[in-house]
Amino acid sequence: MQLTLEFGGGLELLCDSVKIHQVNVDPQDGEKKLTMKQLLGWVRSNLIKERPEMFMKGDSVRPGVLVLVNDCDWELSGQLDTTLDEKDVVVFISTLHGG
Amino acid sequence: MESNGNMAAAEILRQIESLKAEKTKIEQQISSLESQLHQLNPHINNLKPNEEANSNSFHAPLVSDLDYDFGHGLSPDMIYRYSRQLILPSFGVQAQSKLLKSSVLVIGAGGLGSPALLYLAACGIGRIGIVDHDVVELNNLHRQIIHAESYIGRSKVESAAAACRAINSTVEIVEHKEAFRTTNALEIMKKYEIVIDATDNVPSRYLINDCCVVLGKPLISGAALGLEGQLTVYNYNGGPCYRCLFPTPPPTTACQRCADSGVLGVVPGVIGCLQALEAIKVASAIGDPLSGRMLLFDALSGRIRVVKIRGSSLQCEACGENAITPEQFREMDYEIFTQTPLNTAPLKLKLLPADARISSKEYHEKFVKGEEHVLVDVRPAHHYKIVSLPKSINIPFSSLEARLPEISAALGKKSNEDKVPGTTAGSSPSLYVVCRRGNDSQRAVQYLHKMGFTSAKDIVGGIEAWTQDVDPKFPTY
Numbered sequence: 001m002q003l004t005l006e007f008g009g010g011l012e013l014l015c016d017s018v019k020i021h022q023v024n025v026d027p028q029d030g031e032k033k034l035t036m037k038q039l040l041g042w043v044r045s046n047l048i049k050e051r052p053e054m055f056m057k058g059d060s061v062r063p064g065v066l067v068l069v070n071d072c073d074w075e076l077s078g079q080l081d082t083t084l085d086e087k088d089v090v091v092f093i094s095t096l097h098g099g
Numbered sequence: 100m101e102s103n104g105n106m107a108a109a110e111i112l113r114q115i116e117s118l119k120a121e122k123t124k125i126e127q128q129i130s131s132l133e134s135q136l137h138q139l140n141p142h143i144n145n146l147k148p149n150e151e152a153n154s155n156s157f158h159a160p161l162v163s164d165l166d167y168d169f170g171h172g173l174s175p176d177m178i179y180r181y182s183r184q185l186i187l188p189s190f191g192v193q194a195q196s197k198l199l200k201s202s203v204l205v206i207g208a209g210g211l212g213s214p215a216l217l218y219l220a221a222c223g224i225g226r227i228g229i230v231d232h233d234v235v236e237l238n239n240l241h242r243q244i245i246h247a248e249s250y251i252g253r254s255k256v257e258s259a260a261a262a263c264r265a266i267n268s269t270v271e272i273v274e275h276k277e278a279f280r281t282t283n284a285l286e287i288m289k290k291y292e293i294v295i296d297a298t299d300n301v302p303s304r305y306l307i308n309d310c311c312v313v314l315g316k317p318l319i320s321g322a323a324l325g326l327e328g329q330l331t332v333y334n335y336n337g338g339p340c341y342r343c344l345f346p347t348p349p350p351t352t353a354c355q356r357c358a359d360s361g362v363l364g365v366v367p368g369v370i371g372c373l374q375a376l377e378a379i380k381v382a383s384a385i386g387d388p389l390s391g392r393m394l395l396f397d398a399l400s401g402r403i404r405v406v407k408i409r410g411s412s413l414q415c416e417a418c419g420e421n422a423i424t425p426e427q428f429r430e431m432d433y434e435i436f437t438q439t440p441l442n443t444a445p446l447k448l449k450l451l452p453a454d455a456r457i458s459s460k461e462y463h464e465k466f467v468k469g470e471e472h473v474l475v476d477v478r479p480a481h482h483y484k485i486v487s488l489p490k491s492i493n494i495p496f497s498s499l500e501a502r503l504p505e506i507s508a509a510l511g512k513k514s515n516e517d518k519v520p521g522t523t524a525g526s527s528p529s530l531y532v533v534c535r536r537g538n539d540s541q542r543a544v545q546y547l548h549k550m551g552f553t554s555a556k557d558i559v560g561g562i563e564a565w566t567q568d569v570d571p572k573f574p575t576y
Binding site: 008009010019053054062063064065066068071072073075076091093094095096097098099 | 207209210211212297298299300301304321322323324325327328329344345346347348349350352353354355356357360362367370393395397400404405406407408409
């Protein structure tokens with residue numbers, strides 16, 4: 001399944017400073033749909049090059065990271081259980097505090 | 100000669116300062132007299148004394164006895180000043196009247212607060228409060244555009260207030276020259292309708308959010324770092340508060356500061372302008388404020404994305420079913436909650452014993468004596484390009500592990516140089532490590548010790564200490 005993954009707010013530093021990644025990820029273990037939970041695991045092992053603790057905590061993202069599926073907060077679509085479709089855009093953005 | 104020149108310049112500067120102070124005072128008197136005049140007779144207030152004198156020779160019949168009532172309370176001056184937004188169909192005189200009666204508290208007169216304050220004063224917000232405890236520094240001016248060179252070393256609040264009054268002497272500017280804390284927050288904020296968070300740290304963001312929840316104030320929250328910015332309106336129209344979105348504070352290692360990571364001045368400028376815009380929308384009840392939505396600005400790619408965020412949460416510890424009370428708020432310790440100090444002074448680690456460290460002065464003595472040594476600067480390469488100490492080699496902390504052989508090689512080369520006849524043979528050259536402020540250099544020395552470079556020492560306080568204690572002419576950044 002083709003997905004666009006974007007990292008922002010400094011999270012891109014964890015993946016070689018590349019913000020936009022066009023990736024192919026398929027559902028695992030004979031499941032029909034790819035869930036955000038699976039995608040997070042995939043991102044952690046395939047895209048995150050350093051300090052994984054700056055991206056994840058437990059099996060979710062660390063506090064202070066917003067996850068957006070097609071420009072919508074993943075809290076509104078079921079968080080880790082959100083299922084993804086072909087060509088979906090998933091954004092991981094760290095909240096900023098500077099001013 | 101030079102000192103004479105300096106004294107003359109100092110005297111001129113003193114005179115300029117005193118004249119400026121007088122000017123401000125006179126301007127304040129004028130504006131106060133003008134407002135008295137407005138109140139006495141709202142129909143003749145557009146006539147300046149000079150104009151009256153000039154028009155004596157050609158005396159038109161006095162029409163000022165006619166009574167006008169437009170029903171919106173705007174004076175002729177106000178109508179003229181705000182005319183370009185009054186003739187906007189979607190804004191109009193109704194919206195302007197609301198602005199004139201509204202009040203906005205801007206917390207932080209820095210990169211975000213600067214443009215926000217300028218626009219709020221210019222557009223005619225009735226009362227504007229400014230909170231900040233900091234003073235203006237030269238390295239603020241590239242982004243904190245409300246402050247001028249002449250205010251370096253002076254209070255940011257004073258500086259910002261003067262700039263706002265210079266643009267619009269008819270709005271009331273209230274100066275709060277103090278840090279925003281649980282002890283004064285409720286007292287300060289309750290006098291305002293709308294709050295703008297233009298601070299630069301995590302504990303302040305939680306503190307301001309909770310205070311807004313307690314007092315039921317809409318919170319226009321902006322943030323910027325590097326080349327990115329974020330903006331949303333919290334605690335408004337059923338939308339979430341900051342804690343609904345971020346119930347748990349981020350780890351301290353994930354909180355970068357402009358002083359460490361850098362920021363392009365115009366980026367907070369863009370976000371600050373948008374904060375002013377959202378405040379104007381809320382104050383005048385026009386349009387759709389960014390509640391329940393967040394604007395993400397990426398300067399490099401030139402993209403702005405507006406995303407939908409969650410609504411307010413019943414489980415929220417600030418605004419949920421068990422909402423925070425004023426008493427609980429006063430007792431909160433936001434530094435402990437976020438594990439981050441409220442003051443943004445740079446971190447000063449103490450990882451090494453005294454005998455593994457050397458002061459910048461001691462290092463300078465060894466340098467002058469010509470003691471054989473290798474100086475490794477562990478700052479990132481783009482920092483090293485700005486300034487560096489003589490004869491240092493740059494091996495950024497992040498690549499130290501991979502580049503250890505370079506250090507061995509440098510030490511080996513020096514120790515060969517040492518074996519020139521007549522010098523003390525066998526003494527291996529010393530290894531010193533420096534960074535910007537003396538934190539990474541300690542981490543690097545810890546690692547070097549572990550890897551067998553047991554004589555490595557770090558220079559306490561980094562190149563900042565070099566400037567402070569050895570050579571004031573060495574540039575800081």
